[in-house]
Amino acid sequence: xxxxxxxxxxxxxxxxEMIAFKDEGEQEEKIQENAFTERDLADLKSSLVxxxxxxxxxxxxxxxxxxxxxERGYASDKQREHLDSVSKQQQQHQQDGGMYxxxxxxxxxxxxxxxxxxxNSSGSPSSNKVxxxxxxxxxxxxxxxxxxxxxxxxxxxxxxxxxxxxKTGVHRQPQDLSGYYSLPPxxxxxxxxxxxxxxxxxxxxxxGFRQTFSSNLPSSSSSYSRFPHSLMLGPSGMHPTGIxxxxxxxxxxxxxxxxxxxxxxxxxxKPLNAFMLYMKEMRAxxxxxxxxxxxxxxxxxxxxxxxxxxxEEQAKxxxxxxxxxxxxxxxxxxxxARDNYGKKKRRKREKQQDSSTDPGSPKKCRARFGLxxxxxxxxxxxxxxxxxxxxxxxxxxxxxxxxxx
DNA sequence: CAACCTTTGAAGAGA
DNA sequence: TCTCTTCAAAGGTTG
Numbered sequence: 264x265x266x267x268x269x270x271x272x273x274x275x276x277x278x279x280e281m282i283a284f285k286d287e288g289e290q291e292e293k294i295q296e297n298a299f300t301e302r303d304l305a306d307l308k309s310s311l312v313x314x315x316x317x318x319x320x321x322x323x324x325x326x327x328x329x330x331x332x333x334e335r336g337y338a339s340d341k342q343r344e345h346l347d348s349v350s351k352q353q354q355q356h357q358q359d360g361g362m363y364x365x366x367x368x369x370x371x372x373x374x375x376x377x378x379x380x381x382x383n384s385s386g387s388p389s390s391n392k393v394x395x396x397x398x399x400x401x402x403x404x405x406x407x408x409x410x411x412x413x414x415x416x417x418x419x420x421x422x423x424x425x426x427x428x429x430k431t432g433v434h435r436q437p438q439d440l441s442g443y444y445s446l447p448p449x450x451x452x453x454x455x456x457x458x459x460x461x462x463x464x465x466x467x468x469x470x471g472f473r474q475t476f477s478s479n480l481p482s483s484s485s486s487y488s489r490f491p492h493s494l495m496l497g498p499s500g501m502h503p504t505g506i507x508x509x510x511x512x513x514x515x516x517x518x519x520x521x522x523x524x525x526x527x528x529x530x531x532x533k534p535l536n537a538f539m540l541y542m543k544e545m546r547a548x549x550x551x552x553x554x555x556x557x558x559x560x561x562x563x564x565x566x567x568x569x570x571x572x573x574x575e576e577q578a579k580x581x582x583x584x585x586x587x588x589x590x591x592x593x594x595x596x597x598x599x600a601r602d603n604y605g606k607k608k609r610r611k612r613e614k615q616q617d618s619s620t621d622p623g624s625p626k627k628c629r630a631r632f633g634l635x636x637x638x639x640x641x642x643x644x645x646x647x648x649x650x651x652x653x654x655x656x657x658x659x660x661x662x663x664x665x666x667x668x
Numbered sequence: 669c670a671a672c673c674t675t676t677g678a679a680g681a682g683a
Numbered sequence: 684t685c686t687c688t689t690c691a692a693a694g695g696t697t698g
Contacts, residue, residue: 537678541676559695569676673695676691677690680687682685
């Protein structure tokens with residue numbers, strides 16, 4: 264797995280963010296009460312951490328980029344394979360008399376369906392290790408199905424064809440989508456379903472959606488789609504399962520809006536990266552454990568926990584994120600992250616531009632002070648030592664930071 | 669009420 | 684090629 268070699272991909276290059284841990288101040292104190300085993304975990308895994316830090320050299324960075332390119336190629340190859348295999352599957356299903364009837368969506372369901380290549384895969388919900396985050400929030404399961412939809416459209420089925428044709432006028436071909444959903448054998452069958460778009464599916468069990476899926480799925484295919492698309496939409500524009508793609512604007516909402524005024528242009532959001540998927544999954548757990556509600560503080564804890572994860576644990580999320588991006592690419596081939604640029608107004612950006620005392624990013628500081636990005640770290644906590652601006656309490660470059668000295 | 673805060677990672681823009 | 688910026692989630696806080 265290419266990203267495994269990265270030890271978390273760009274995570275290794277995220278030194279700047281780690282620095283924030285040491286400058287948290289009041290928030291740090293608050294978090295320390297709840298960090299409990301965080302440091303222990305970090306200590307236990309410091310070897311892993313250090314190993315990953317070593318990989319931060321420019322050379323390895325280049326290698327990493329190469330690996331990422333490799334991965335993209337790998338993904339494309341895999342995708343083609345899946346397209347072929349699933350196309351065959353689809354033909355078979357059509358011969359059987361029903362499109363997707365028996366689970367022609369090998370993709371995301373893999374997260375919750377039995378992996379035929381795993382000995383313990385039973386297809387039972389209990390086989391999933393991870394709990395459903397959204398459920399613990401006490402929200403309706405369906406509401407959490409739409410993280411990608413705009414507010415005005417958050418409660419209705421998607422209208423994918425419209426979405427897709429806006430730019431290019433090209434409607435997505437069913438083969439493309441079906442092929443996308445396929446998974447390589449032994450892919451991420453162990454990945455739990457509570458992450459990302461598909462993370463909502465377990466929460467649907469009470470609504471019968473999941474049973475509907477799994478009951479029709481042959482154990483060998485382990486496939487169905489969590490997303491409706493042009494092919495899967497019924498006459499009402501809704502997938503028979505009733506499960507909309509979270510990244511698209513529901514059709515029903517658009518119809519309602521049309522009655523009042525012109526429909527808003529649907530906004531396709533970015534696919535979630537590995538850490539976002541991890542956060543989404545673990546947020547409720549942290550909230551319950553730490554009795555915190557402020558997302559900023561929770562995210563700090565989650566950031567630490569993320570670093571405390573083993574590579575294998577992180578690999579699950581990187582792999583899932585990769586699948587998410589693949590699926591997103593398939594669903595929205597013309598979409599670009601640039602499409603959403605400027606949709607959020609940023610006061611902070613203006614402040615930063617006005618700030619003349621800002622020494623720049625910690626990375627710049629390290630370069631300015633001649634600190635070695637690989638060695639000038641505190642081993643136990645990975646806090647990098649940089650300039651006095653970013654770390655007022657550190658005047659030298661110790662082997663161990665002020666917290667561990 | 670919109671933006672901020674806070675995290676990591678992906679992607680785009682620009683030098 | 685490298686660096687910087689923006690956005691993705693989330694919900695309390697702030698202006």
